[in-house]
Amino acid sequence: MCAFLRTARAAGFTAIAGTLLAGCGFLNSSSMVAPTPMTVTSEAFSQNVLPSTFTCHTADPQTPPLSWFGAPSGTQSYALVVDDSSAPITPFIYWMVFDISPATTDIQQGHLPPQAKQAMNSAGTIGYDPPCPQGSPHVYRFAVYALNKWLHLPAGVSLQKAWTAIAAATIGRGRATPTGNP
Numbered sequence: 001m002c003a004f005l006r007t008a009r010a011a012g013f014t015a016i017a018g019t020l021l022a023g024c025g026f027l028n029s030s031s032m033v034a035p036t037p038m039t040v041t042s043e044a045f046s047q048n049v050l051p052s053t054f055t056c057h058t059a060d061p062q063t064p065p066l067s068w069f070g071a072p073s074g075t076q077s078y079a080l081v082v083d084d085s086s087a088p089i090t091p092f093i094y095w096m097v098f099d100i101s102p103a104t105t106d107i108q109q110g111h112l113p114p115q116a117k118q119a120m121n122s123a124g125t126i127g128y129d130p131p132c133p134q135g136s137p138h139v140y141r142f143a144v145y146a147l148n149k150w151l152h153l154p155a156g157v158s159l160q161k162a163w164t165a166i167a168a169a170t171i172g173r174g175r176a177t178p179t180g181n182p
Contacts, residue, residue, distance in 0.1 A: 036072035038174030056132035067106035119162035146172030
């Protein structure tokens, strides 16, 4: 149990640090410029609510459809990070996808973009760990990062390595923030 708590704490700290550094642009090529704002939407998030179809509250949860626009020039690839800012271990990472082609501007429901790779999530698995709001509503962040390079990390890379690489290459960022209900 102690090893699990250490791992969870380390993952939480790494994720927070990566989010803060990438979000502020501190790891962006040696400049302290904030990433270019982008727009991320989903036809599935009606009234900004995450339907149970995309959570653990359904028998066969899927990834939601997402689309984005407004990436800055110089975008070489995209990354997607889905997390829960309301989780006890914050943020809890449900899905991390990287090396998404710069020609891709959406993700279809239940699919991974061609040639994209997935990193470990906070549950210690590869792929989409469906959010599971318990007790009270949770706000989930579906963040798309425009990157100035391909990451070329292996599929299943650790959460820490993926976060660090995404933070270091971020030049644009946008997110959708639907609320999931118990």
